[in-house]
Amino acid sequence: MSFVPGLEQVVVAETEVSFVDGENGRLVYRGEWAKDLSEGHSFEEVAYLLWNGHLPSAAELEVSQAVWSQQRELPQEIQAVLDAIPHETGMMSVLRTAVSALESQAYAYPPTVEQAAAITMKLPTIIAYRYHRLKGTTPVASRSDLGHTANYLYMLRGVEPSPVHVRALEAYLILLMEHGMNSSTFAARVIASTRSDIVSSLTGAIGALKGPLHGGAPSHVMNMLRGIGTKDQTEAWIRNKLESDGRLMGFGHRVYKTTDPRAVALRELALRLSASDPWLELAVHVEEVAIRLLEEYKPGKKLYTNVEFYAAAVMNAIEFEEELFTPTFAVTRTVGWSAHIIEAAQGRLIYPDAAYIGKLPAAAAGATTP
Numbered sequence: 001m002s003f004v005p006g007l008e009q010v011v012v013a014e015t016e017v018s019f020v021d022g023e024n025g026r027l028v029y030r031g032e033w034a035k036d037l038s039e040g041h042s043f044e045e046v047a048y049l050l051w052n053g054h055l056p057s058a059a060e061l062e063v064s065q066a067v068w069s070q071q072r073e074l075p076q077e078i079q080a081v082l083d084a085i086p087h088e089t090g091m092m093s094v095l096r097t098a099v100s101a102l103e104s105q106a107y108a109y110p111p112t113v114e115q116a117a118a119i120t121m122k123l124p125t126i127i128a129y130r131y132h133r134l135k136g137t138t139p140v141a142s143r144s145d146l147g148h149t150a151n152y153l154y155m156l157r158g159v160e161p162s163p164v165h166v167r168a169l170e171a172y173l174i175l176l177m178e179h180g181m182n183s184s185t186f187a188a189r190v191i192a193s194t195r196s197d198i199v200s201s202l203t204g205a206i207g208a209l210k211g212p213l214h215g216g217a218p219s220h221v222m223n224m225l226r227g228i229g230t231k232d233q234t235e236a237w238i239r240n241k242l243e244s245d246g247r248l249m250g251f252g253h254r255v256y257k258t259t260d261p262r263a264v265a266l267r268e269l270a271l272r273l274s275a276s277d278p279w280l281e282l283a284v285h286v287e288e289v290a291i292r293l294l295e296e297y298k299p300g301k302k303l304y305t306n307v308e309f310y311a312a313a314v315m316n317a318i319e320f321e322e323e324l325f326t327p328t329f330a331v332t333r334t335v336g337w338s339a340h341i342i343e344a345a346q347g348r349l350i351y352p353d354a355a356y357i358g359k360l361p362a363a364a365a366g367a368t369t370p
């Protein structure tokens with residue numbers, strides 16, 4: 001038994017939730033192609049699939065939508081928690097705190113689809129409520145006649161969102177809803193395997209997603225593109241970064257050894273959204289130069305564009321502020337996390353081993369060495 005840094009390619013679970021085909025750059029949710037789902041289904045339909053193992057019938061969808069749209073409101077106590085958190089606290093920390101405050105008997109072990117849905121439906125409301133309080137504007141009540149995605153945009157902006165923005169955000173939310181054994185999902189599964197409650201598992205997952213090597217990359221992609229500035233600055237800027245052993249945000253992936261299929265889908269979406277956008281034109285040029293230079297500086301490492309690169313482009317195109325990027329990632333990944341939490345809660349306690357490389361105590365007389 002040997003130590004594997006980062007658990008790379010170590011199989012830690014069997015799952016029916018999704019398949020991340022790193023060699024061929026393909027992503028499957030419960031037997032369906034994720035890219036196809038992002039082009040022709042709603043947030044609610046794909047959440048139903050991930051939680052229940054099959055796409056809903058028309059009747060199942062109607063019942064789910066009716067129940068779920070009633071679960072968006074925040075209890076008064078949660079609003080009070082949100083108001084008590086200092087204004088300088090970042091939105092991911094706010095989200096982690098608000099979700100953990102949801103703890104109540106309603107979310108006791110064992111985790112269920114009903115619990116998962118009840119929490120998932122509240123995340124957009126938590127974000128929108130905090131967003132308005134920080135701006136000094138009045139939080140907007142959710143509208144049960146709007147779907148999950150449209151309602152999120154409505155609560156943020158206070159006006160009916162454009163169908164183009166709804167479609168773009170919905171495709172983004174579906175593409176990022178689930179992704180196998182990434183760090184935040186693994187964190188959630190470890191907590192769920194102890195027979196703890198779903199709120200504790202989701203709180204741990206949000207903490208993991210906050211990290212810049214995981215879910216926090218889109219803001220860094222924006223900073224990189226701002227730093228590069230123009231097409232003719234691109235090559236020099238990237239060379240300088242790679243020579244100072246920096247990381248190019250939005251490139252590389254633990255599993256995909258070819259382009260991340262979500263990056264491909266989001267790239268097409270971003271180009272459809274704003275082909276004439278000079279910012280997007282720069283992004284496409286940076287991608288091309290970066291992949292060429294990554295091969296030059298890191299030959300054979302197979303470093304390609306990952307989901308975060310074009311997630312930043314789509315977020316930018318629907319005019320989301322950067323503080324909303326990773327929280328919006330959490331809005332949708334709560335579905336994937338909770339599907340895994342329900343699966344892991346039935347499984348064996350996750351308790352791996354460690355190789356002790358510290359020093360041993362001096363052997364005292366009669367002492368037994370560890």
Ligand code: SDX
Pocket residue numbers: 006176178179182183212213214215217246247248249250251252253254255298301303306307308
């Ligand atoms: C995600 O859906 C989700 O759950 C989201 C997500 C997912 O699963 O898809 O979790 C999101 O994983 C996308 C990644 C978002 N993060 C970034 O874009 C940050 C930049 N990328 C990296 O830091 C890196 O590529 C990781 C963290 C994503 C993966 O790193 P690994 O698998 O641990 O690879 P590594 O750090 O061991 O690097 C291997 C080699 C190294 O070179 P050497 O030291 O061996 O010479 O590749 C190099 C690294 O220096 N390398 C990079 C690089 N990524 C790896 N060099 C420059 N730029 C990069 N981005």
